Amino acid sequence: MNLFRAAHLRGRRLAIGAGALLLAGCASVDFEESVRQTNQDAAGFTQGRLALAGTPAQREVMAREADALLAQPLGQDEAVRLALLNSPALQALLANNWSEAATAAQGARIANPVFTFERMRSPDEVEFGRMLAFGLLDLITLPHRYGVARRQIAQAQLRLTTEVVDQVTRIRQTWVNAVAAQQKQSYAEQVYEAADAGAELAQRLQAVGNITRLQRARHQAFYADAATQLAGARHAALAAREALVRQLGLTDAQAARLQLPGQLPPLPAAPRTAGQVAQATTEQRLDVRQARLGFDAAAKAQGLTAVTSLTDIELGVRRDQTFDKAEGHTERARGYEIEVRLPLFDWGGMQRDSMNARTLAAANALEATLRAAGSELRESYSAYRTGYDIARHYRDEVLPLSKAISEENTLRYNGMLIGVFELLADSREQIGAVVNAINAQQQFWLADAALQAAVLGKPTAVAVGLAAAPGAAEAGH
Amino acid sequence: MTSRRTFLQALGISGGAVAAAGVGKAALAALPEPVIQTKPDTMAPLLPQTGRPYNPVVTLNGWTLPWRMNNGVKEFHLVAEPVVREMAPGFTAHLWGYNGQSPGPTIEVVEGDRVRIFVTNRLPEHTSIHWHGQRLPNGMDGVAGLNQPAIPSGKTYVYEFVARRPGTFMYHPHADEMVQMAMGMMGFWVTHPKGRHPLIDEVDRDFCFLLNAYDIDPGSYTPKIMTMLDFNLWSWNSRIFPGIDSLNVRLNDKVRIRIGNLTMTNHPIHLHGHEFLVTGTDGGPTPKGTRWYEVTTDVAVGQMRQIEFRADEEGDWAFHCHKSHHTMNAMGHDVPTLIGVDHRGIAKKISKLVPDYMVMGERGMADMTEMDMPIPDNTVPMMTGDGPFGSVEMGGMFSVVKVRRDQKPGDYSNPGWFKHPPGTMAREFDGAVQTPHRQSGAGGGQSMPRARQDASDVEVHVRKPTHKAGH
Ligand SMILES: [Cu+2]
Numbered sequence: 025m026n027l028f029r030a031a032h033l034r035g036r037r038l039a040i041g042a043g044a045l046l047l048a049g050c051a052s053v054d055f056e057e058s059v060r061q062t063n064q065d066a067a068g069f070t071q072g073r074l075a076l077a078g079t080p081a082q083r084e085v086m087a088r089e090a091d092a093l094l095a096q097p098l099g100q101d102e103a104v105r106l107a108l109l110n111s112p113a114l115q116a117l118l119a120n121n122w123s124e125a126a127t128a129a130q131g132a133r134i135a136n137p138v139f140t141f142e143r144m145r146s147p148d149e150v151e152f153g154r155m156l157a158f159g160l161l162d163l164i165t166l167p168h169r170y171g172v173a174r175r176q177i178a179q180a181q182l183r184l185t186t187e188v189v190d191q192v193t194r195i196r197q198t199w200v201n202a203v204a205a206q207q208k209q210s211y212a213e214q215v216y217e218a219a220d221a222g223a224e225l226a227q228r229l230q231a232v233g234n235i236t237r238l239q240r241a242r243h244q245a246f247y248a249d250a251a252t253q254l255a256g257a258r259h260a261a262l263a264a265r266e267a268l269v270r271q272l273g274l275t276d277a278q279a280a281r282l283q284l285p286g287q288l289p290p291l292p293a294a295p296r297t298a299g300q301v302a303q304a305t306t307e308q309r310l311d312v313r314q315a316r317l318g319f320d321a322a323a324k325a326q327g328l329t330a331v332t333s334l335t336d337i338e339l340g341v342r343r344d345q346t347f348d349k350a351e352g353h354t355e356r357a358r359g360y361e362i363e364v365r366l367p368l369f370d371w372g373g374m375q376r377d378s379m380n381a382r383t384l385a386a387a388n389a390l391e392a393t394l395r396a397a398g399s400e401l402r403e404s405y406s407a408y409r410t411g412y413d414i415a416r417h418y419r420d421e422v423l424p425l426s427k428a429i430s431e432e433n434t435l436r437y438n439g440m441l442i443g444v445f446e447l448l449a450d451s452r453e454q455i456g457a458v459v460n461a462i463n464a465q466q467q468f469w470l471a472d473a474a475l476q477a478a479v480l481g482k483p484t485a486v487a488v489g490l491a492a493a494p495g496a497a498e499a500g501h
Numbered sequence: 502m503t504s505r506r507t508f509l510q511a512l513g514i515s516g517g518a519v520a521a522a523g524v525g526k527a528a529l530a531a532l533p534e535p536v537i538q539t540k541p542d543t544m545a546p547l548l549p550q551t552g553r554p555y556n557p558v559v560t561l562n563g564w565t566l567p568w569r570m571n572n573g574v575k576e577f578h579l580v581a582e583p584v585v586r587e588m589a590p591g592f593t594a595h596l597w598g599y600n601g602q603s604p605g606p607t608i609e610v611v612e613g614d615r616v617r618i619f620v621t622n623r624l625p626e627h628t629s630i631h632w633h634g635q636r637l638p639n640g641m642d643g644v645a646g647l648n649q650p651a652i653p654s655g656k657t658y659v660y661e662f663v664a665r666r667p668g669t670f671m672y673h674p675h676a677d678e679m680v681q682m683a684m685g686m687m688g689f690w691v692t693h694p695k696g697r698h699p700l701i702d703e704v705d706r707d708f709c710f711l712l713n714a715y716d717i718d719p720g721s722y723t724p725k726i727m728t729m730l731d732f733n734l735w736s737w738n739s740r741i742f743p744g745i746d747s748l749n750v751r752l753n754d755k756v757r758i759r760i761g762n763l764t765m766t767n768h769p770i771h772l773h774g775h776e777f778l779v780t781g782t783d784g785g786p787t788p789k790g791t792r793w794y795e796v797t798t799d800v801a802v803g804q805m806r807q808i809e810f811r812a813d814e815e816g817d818w819a820f821h822c823h824k825s826h827h828t829m830n831a832m833g834h835d836v837p838t839l840i841g842v843d844h845r846g847i848a849k850k851i852s853k854l855v856p857d858y859m860v861m862g863e864r865g866m867a868d869m870t871e872m873d874m875p876i877p878d879n880t881v882p883m884m885t886g887d888g889p890f891g892s893v894e895m896g897g898m899f900s901v902v903k904v905r906r907d908q909k910p911g912d913y914s915n916p917g918w919f920k921h922p923p924g925t926m927a928r929e930f931d932g933a934v935q936t937p938h939r940q941s942g943a944g945g946g947q948s949m950p951r952a953r954q955d956a957s958d959v960e961v962h963v964r965k966p967t968h969k970a971g972h
Binding site: 214217218220221224225228229232234235430432434435436437438439440441442443444445446447448451455 | 850
């Protein structure tokens with residue numbers, strides 16, 4: 025700090041203390057309110073169920089609800105609800121955000137006053153010095169800092185919403201992947217069974233002398249390939265399921281009880297129109313709001329630096345007492361002390377430049393966010409719409425064609441125009457088409473989750489791949 | 502029934518891409534009106550009203566083309582055109598033919614007749630007609646490019662020659678020949694002898710038909726024209742069993758059957774219950790000393806055979822090509838043999854993937870005629886045709902010669918199934934069956950003993966003919 029001297033303090037102590045308390049009380053954090061706000065802003069994501077479990081009682085209620093959800097096959101919304109209730113990671117996110125907000129609020133408080141006490145002794149004198157000092161600048165800049173803190177708290181609140189949206193989107197997509205992978209596994213099992221039946225039949229045909237070892241070996245090779253494909257599909261299903269287990273934060277016991285529905289939800293009757301999607305105004309978007317707050321905070325901070333960069337002022341109230349041994353009396357002195365850092369070497373120019381630059385950056389970041397928002401939304405919508413169209417094409421064109429091919433081939437088998445091996449090979453092929461259709465449906469639901477996030481202003485959490493499905497490769501040829 | 506229409510109406514119904522291609526009206530006035538046939542039934546013989554008399558033939562599932570006499574010349578009018586031919590009930594083919602049908606109508610003339618044939622091309626491409634086996638001026642032989650320019654779409658050409666030689670002949674295109682024959686363009690030609698002929702007997706019934714083959718995918722209508730050998734439909738006059746009419750005769754009739762082969766393989770034609778003589782080829786009547794009795798005669802590619810026999814055994818006698826796959830309708834050639842293969846457990850697995858799957862062929866292929874399962878549209882089962890005792894399990898080149906005591910002369914109608922006199926039909930034996938003695942130690946015999954014995958002989962399942970297994 026600065027030089028000390030004995031001083032006496034009394035009188036306005038109370039007044040100052042009361043003022044400081046008053047100011048400090050203004051910039052506090054109500055985390056409950058924050059969560060409520062997120063529940064409101066991202067209602068479609070949290071279903072109004074986002075909550076930080078603080079007490080064992082709360083945790084117990086949540087665990088009971090989680091149990092109820094795990095008792096049945098878990099739909100997409102239920103998966104989100106379960107994560108909100110159950111995921112420690114999500115709870116950690118909430119707690120971290122609380123801490124962040126609290127730190128931000130701290131910035132708007134006055135530093136505690138400094139009390140110094142000195143005892144100086146000379147051969148004939150004892151001197152006591154007491155001083156209660158506090159940063160005058162703290163006081164002067166309080167309204168400013170209060171504004172900054174408020175913005176930082178608001179920013180933290182927005183960040184919370186954004187992170188929750190991001191998490192929920194991930195949960196949705198992970199759920200889609202897990203269900204699709206499980207569905208594909210069941211088709212891989214069917215291909216395997218077809219190949220198995222073919223191999224078994226070939227073996228019996230050879231046993232009675234109707235085909236050669238070469239022919240049997242060829243049919244068996246299909247089977248061997250199908251077995252590999254099935255192993256791969258099983259692992260993929262397990263991996264996708266475990267990814268969901270992690271997203272939901274399930275314990276081992278809970279994971280064992282997790283059931284998924286047999287198939288992805290059907291496509292909606294009609295896709296959302298571009299108009300519906302564009303309804304969310306730009307100003308309401310999370311990314312835009314965040315950028316604007318960033319800019320406001322930077323601008324506010326700049327005003328603050330105009331003062332702080334110039335100087336550092338400290339105000340102290342002094343009360344000194346001197347005991348004169350020779351004369352046997354006590355001298356009292358009161359006064360105040362102002363300490364000013366002389367701007368001889370640093371006139372604060374660099375600091376001002378820095379703040380200017382920061383504000384400028386924030387302004388440009390806001391502008392960039394505004395400009396990107398529409399573009400990102402259009403891209404997300406295109407991914408969604410393309411996903412819908414491809415999945416619908418599979419549903420309305422490819423699958424009926426596959427079905428027709430299967431039916432016609434059965435008729436041809438009935439007419440002894442093709443043999444049982446051709447029939448089996450065809451059924452494998454048609455299953456391949458079904459797997460491609462599942463892939464298309466999976467891509468649609470991934471894009472759907474991404475679009476919901478994008479509409480709110482949290483651009484795609486997971487990239488959506490709309491590359492054409494890789495033929496019937498997965499059917500095991 | 503034969504329907505007579507004006508030529509312009511004929512143009513109208515023959516339809517197709519060339520409908521607009523006109524034929525000059527002046528030329529029409531000089532043409533005999535073409536007669537179009539709309540049904541695939543066997544038509545009654547056409548008794549000659551004009552020209553020299555003769556005993557007409559009956560074309561199996563076909564008809565004879567009427568003519569007009571014009572200053573002593575027999576004038577016929579053939580219209581080459583796309584046609585829809587019913588090859589069997591429930592199965593129609595989109596073919597090319599003449600005057601509404603494939604094959605085209607039979608042309609019957611008498612030895613020495615001057616014949617003028619107008620050929621109108623209503624096909625989308627040029628054509629020509631070759632008169633297979635005839636003696637005629639070179640310019641009338643019909644090889645497009647060699648003897649004449651091809652007849653363009655929409656044009657009418659005229660052929661004229663004297664039918665010098667009695668016998669059995671054919672006509673077919675000789676322009677884009679492979680395609681046009683694969684599409685069904687062909688017809689029969691009979692030149693009757695003028696008066697008595699030392700080598701040509703008078704007969705009571707005289708049948709004729711052409712052997713032809715198509716490759717039509719089950720469920721489709723148009724033949725695959727690039728097929729070389731792997732045809733899947735073996736037909737007589739573009740009909741397949743059970744679509745081929747029976748040959749109905751009176752007991753002790755002398756019967757002649759004329760057969761021409763326009764497929765790409767030979768056909769050993771076989772008659773049950775009688776022996777026959779081959780009395781003629783496309784070269785004419787055979788010398789009597791060369792004739793011997795047979796029950797099967799091979800009709801090679803591009804050949805004609807004329808067989809004769811006395812129908813002196815009553816009954817329903819099978820008459821068919823003896824290549825057994827020619828008495829089958831469309832079938833798969835890559836179908837594995839499942840005889841003796843135990844399907845237990847597998848059938849269930851497969852039916853999980855193919856819900857309508859049923860095991861077939863485990864006991865042989867007759868399963869097919871017993872199960873009556875749905876097959877593709879516009880096709881006929883590989884083996885089919887109900888006889889009085891169940892499925893005949895035939896297809897393709899198969900018909901029946903029906904010999905009946907009470908069939909009226911000149912009556913060609915179907916008398917129904919034969920009623921076997923008591924005690925003349927195979928029946929179940931109800932006595933004790935003794936266990937047969939079997940020879941042991943099968944090998945190569947004495948002259949060529951088997952050198953090495955297979956270590957692991959294949960396991961042979963003999964599935965005992967128990968009561969019908971429920972599949
Ligand atoms: Cu044959």
